[in-house]
Amino acid sequence: MDALAEEILLKELSEPFELPEGAVDFFETYGFIKLKNVLSPAVLEHYGEIITDLVFKLNKLTKPMEERTTYERAFLQVMNLWREDESVREFVFAKRLAKIAADLLKVQAVRLYHDQALYKESSGGITPWHADQFYWPLSSPKTATVWIPLQKTDMEMGPLAFAAKSHNVEIGRDLEISDESEAIMAEQLKQFSVNEAPFDLGEVSFHSGWLFHRAGENISGQPRKVMTMIYMDETQRITEPKNAFQIADWETWLASKPVGGKADSELNPILFSY
Ligand SMILES: O=C(O)CCC(=O)C(=O)O
Numbered sequence: 001m002d003a004l005a006e007e008i009l010l011k012e013l014s015e016p017f018e019l020p021e022g023a024v025d026f027f028e029t030y031g032f033i034k035l036k037n038v039l040s041p042a043v044l045e046h047y048g049e050i051i052t053d054l055v056f057k058l059n060k061l062t063k064p065m066e067e068r069t070t071y072e073r074a075f076l077q078v079m080n081l082w083r084e085d086e087s088v089r090e091f092v093f094a095k096r097l098a099k100i101a102a103d104l105l106k107v108q109a110v111r112l113y114h115d116q117a118l119y120k121e122s123s124g125g126i127t128p129w130h131a132d133q134f135y136w137p138l139s140s141p142k143t144a145t146v147w148i149p150l151q152k153t154d155m156e157m158g159p160l161a162f163a164a165k166s167h168n169v170e171i172g173r174d175l176e177i178s179d180e181s182e183a184i185m186a187e188q189l190k191q192f193s194v195n196e197a198p199f200d201l202g203e204v205s206f207h208s209g210w211l212f213h214r215a216g217e218n219i220s221g222q223p224r225k226v227m228t229m230i231y232m233d234e235t236q237r238i239t240e241p242k243n244a245f246q247i248a249d250w251e252t253w254l255a256s257k258p259v260g261g262k263a264d265s266e267l268n269p270i271l272f273s274y
Contacts, residue, residue: 001046009043013094019103027104027144031167031211032195035100036203039148044201047091048150051227054081054088055117065123070179073125074215075118080253080267081227082115092229097146097204098272101231104206105142109234109273111263113143114253120158120224125217127158128182129189131166132230133209134173137246137254138263141167142233143209150225153199157224158215160205161196163189167211176245185212234270236263 017038027033059076061068082092092115102110113136120127133143153159163185171188175181189212196216199205207213209230218224240259241247250256255265 009046010090012040012043013090013096015096016099017096019100024104024106027206027208028106030162030164032162032164032205032207032213033104034195034197034199034203034205036200038096038100038204039202041201044150047087048225048227050085050087051081051091051117051150052225054078054084055119058084065121065125070125070128070182071177074127074177075120075124077116077118079116080114081117082112091227093269093271095272097229098231101144101146101206102272102274105144105231105233107142107233107235109270110231111234111236111268111270113138113230113232113263113268115227115229118226118228120215120218120226122218122221122223124158124224126182127215128177128179129163129172129185129212129214130175130177130181131173131210131212134176134243135245135249136209137239137241137250137259138209138232139237139239140233141208141210142236143230144206145209145228145230147205147207148227149199149201149203150227151222152201153224154220155196155198155216156218156220157222158218159197159199160207160213160215161194162205162207163192163194163212166192167208172212173210182214231271232263232268234273237261238263
């Protein structure tokens with residue numbers, strides 16, 4: 001790609017996206033939002049190719065589908081790609097996306113918790129119901145994940161689905177992603193309306209850290225390629241890890257910064273600030 005074309009893509013990543021009216025209230029009420037035309041096909045194609053190459057280079061999950069756990073069948077998961085490649089760093093650090101997160105969370109500034117690529121392979125299984133913040137030793141619910149499909153994602157690919165308003169109730173908050181979380185929450189979440197719909201190319205979603213979400217299996221015959229970034233309020237504090245996953249997250253994504261202090265290690269740069 002020539003320098004001018006690259007400059008155009010970078011400009012898009014830094015320009016603000018105008019949120020539709022009512023978006024901030026919608027996110028607060030329902031715990032998620034889907035937004036169309038946030039990224040252009042050119043941006044998705046350019047950065048998507050680089051991300052895909054890295055995912056297949058760095059992926060360590062090579063055992064056959066039939067030998068995997070439910071979690072392992074759900075997707076290939078490769079984290080903090082921004083530290084591996086300068087172009088991916090540009091994408092992950094996109095002010096356009098970080099500003100949306102800050103606005104939806106109603107905060108002055110957001111930091112990166114970590115990024116992760118989530119590739120649901122062809123014949124990949126379901127992503128069981130879960131809430132992400134179970135894994136995070138963080139003090140406040142002011143967290144949001146942007147889920148960016150790198151292709152149009154029809155129902156048969158397993159688009160992300162959301163249990164609207166489930167971030168407001170304290171149920172299932174001690175469940176890791178598993179067959180158990182799927183079974184228990186499928187029952188519990190009958191009281192919530194589920195938003196499960198395809199994603200257009202360029203459409204992304206943001207979901208709150210305590211919102212329950214899942215995805216169907218991928219029966220499309222094509223990989224479902226997705227990039228995500230997790231944002232947190234800049235004033236977020238680190239809490240005493242409550243489970244083994246939180247200990248691992250604290251060491252890996254927060255650089256073991258002191259409990260009670262800010263989550264402000266070199267792994268957690270501010271990506272947008274007013
Ligand atoms: O991509 C998926 O199937 C699950 C995504 C997810 O759980 C997340 O981004 O928090």
